[in-house]
Amino acid sequence: MVDAHQTFVIVGGGLAGAKAAETLRSEGFTGRVILISDEREHPYERPPLSKGYLNGKDERDSVFVHEPGWYAQADIELHLGQPAVQLDRAAKAVSLGDGTRIHYDKLLLATGAEPRRLDIPGTDLAGVHHLRRLAHAERLRGVLASLGRDNGHLVIAGAGWIGLEVAAAARSYGAEVTVVEPEPTPLHRVLGPELGGLFADLHREHGVRFHFGAGFEEIIGQNGMVLAVRTDDGEEHPAHDVLAAIGAAPRTALAEAAGLDLADRTDGTPGGGIAVDASLRTNDPDIYAAGDVAAAEHPLLGGARLRVEHWANALNGGPAAARAMLGKEVSYDRIPYFFSDQYDVGLEYSGYAPPGSYDQVVCRGDVGKREFIAFWLSEGRLLAGMNVNVWDVTEQIQQLIRSRVVLDPHDLADPAVPLQSLLA
Ligand SMILES: Cc1cc2nc3c(=O)[nH]c(=O)nc-3n(C[C@H](O)[C@H](O)[C@H](O)COP(=O)(O)OP(=O)(O)OC[C@H]3O[C@@H](n4cnc5c(N)ncnc54)[C@H](O)[C@@H]3O)c2cc1C
Numbered sequence: 001m002v003d004a005h006q007t008f009v010i011v012g013g014g015l016a017g018a019k020a021a022e023t024l025r026s027e028g029f030t031g032r033v034i035l036i037s038d039e040r041e042h043p044y045e046r047p048p049l050s051k052g053y054l055n056g057k058d059e060r061d062s063v064f065v066h067e068p069g070w071y072a073q074a075d076i077e078l079h080l081g082q083p084a085v086q087l088d089r090a091a092k093a094v095s096l097g098d099g100t101r102i103h104y105d106k107l108l109l110a111t112g113a114e115p116r117r118l119d120i121p122g123t124d125l126a127g128v129h130h131l132r133r134l135a136h137a138e139r140l141r142g143v144l145a146s147l148g149r150d151n152g153h154l155v156i157a158g159a160g161w162i163g164l165e166v167a168a169a170a171r172s173y174g175a176e177v178t179v180v181e182p183e184p185t186p187l188h189r190v191l192g193p194e195l196g197g198l199f200a201d202l203h204r205e206h207g208v209r210f211h212f213g214a215g216f217e218e219i220i221g222q223n224g225m226v227l228a229v230r231t232d233d234g235e236e237h238p239a240h241d242v243l244a245a246i247g248a249a250p251r252t253a254l255a256e257a258a259g260l261d262l263a264d265r266t267d268g269t270p271g272g273g274i275a276v277d278a279s280l281r282t283n284d285p286d287i288y289a290a291g292d293v294a295a296a297e298h299p300l301l302g303g304a305r306l307r308v309e310h311w312a313n314a315l316n317g318g319p320a321a322a323r324a325m326l327g328k329e330v331s332y333d334r335i336p337y338f339f340s341d342q343y344d345v346g347l348e349y350s351g352y353a354p355p356g357s358y359d360q361v362v363c364r365g366d367v368g369k370r371e372f373i374a375f376w377l378s379e380g381r382l383l384a385g386m387n388v389n390v391w392d393v394t395e396q397i398q399q400l401i402r403s404r405v406v407l408d409p410h411d412l413a414d415p416a417v418p419l420q421s422l423l424a
Helices: 015-026 134-149 161-173 188-205 253-257 311-325 394-403 409-413 419-423
Strands: 007-011 032-037 076-080 084-088 093-096 101-103 106-109 113-115 153-157 176-181 209-212 216-222 225-231 236-238 241-244 248-250 262-264 270-276 287-289 294-297 305-307 337-342 345-351 360-366 371-378 381-388
Touching (some): 015 311, 106 311, 188 360, 188 371, 225 241, 294 311
Parallel strands (some): 007 106, 106 287, 153 176
Antiparallel strands (some): 294 305, 345 381, 360 371
């Protein structure tokens, strides 16, 4: 039974929001829990949208966080298909698009992120796609199937995780695929130059073409349809459809209009997410943020802010924020983690080691066979590790990162030396 003495409101019906609602109940909160989402669907997970659901292996029903009936059973009040359009901090109220005004005692902003748009001529043509929502994936799935049937051509802007996963899905339908990427290798800003080439090889083996060192300049169309992509080095790539996979921007509009503090991006420019402390609290003591939209002070990074756009951060950050909203002691110090699947390659990455932060990369295992672990080190200390088609090592990798022990690269590279033994 809900007693209405307190109302906790969650804006954002993604994984972070749904898991926060679940945690409020599992921690025994008996007040009202209201979950607001501008999407019509119940909260769902996004990773399948560029993998199993997109390539046709997973059913639509498999992506949802909870069964639809769970929300009523758990007394979670849903406002689906309704954007929260205004946050009145003085009155502690959120207004929805349909005019409904909802009072909160505590508020969680879990508004996620949205795809960045190409700012070039031709982006309004019918065959230009983005991938964030289930509806996008439904549409893209149909597009890839028909490109496969008709020998059609997909040109993808961006060789990041989503660009590469969609390239793999598109090849599984038999579509022609070209990926355009300004950096010299795929995944450059995550993996650096040392390992990006491996992903270029993997995709080339499956028939993907790459055009590195160039960006989109124009999407050329005729009668509203895509004909080709012109890159800024003057080349033209035939295209029937285009996917813009150039990253995502945190959805901070509501927070910003309400005067909450925002973080800078890592390059110092604004737009880095809602600034929260290690308990995921904003500069307003009754408002929290979690998931893709939150830039949290990370205890393992000396309190520097990090915005992590990955599934595990929504899965764990939503519950952490919920516990903090309930007044529990929270210091959210999860090591960033993500996974990816492309063709027969599955990987997990733990840590944070953008180019410039590490001075050595060490591999253990068979890189050529794509069965290995890569380690990024700085002065002998582990910053990040990625296991590729090697499993059950994430915990050890994360322990090594946390331990900050100085490691011998020869031991790290030697599969005969158990990772656990390096902790001593
Ligand atoms: C195609 C794709 C594939 C991915 N694959 C992986 C993967 O393999 N591994 C991995 O680690 N991560 C992956 N991710 C990232 C992962 O899905 C995200 O980190 C995760 O979805 C973040 O969850 P969230 O709840 O913070 O935000 P979201 O999932 O974005 O949910 C936010 C919700 O809030 C809603 N909303 C926003 N503003 C408002 C408002 N004002 N009013 C009401 N509702 C609002 C949004 O519409 C959305 O429903 C992938 C992401 C995508 C898009």
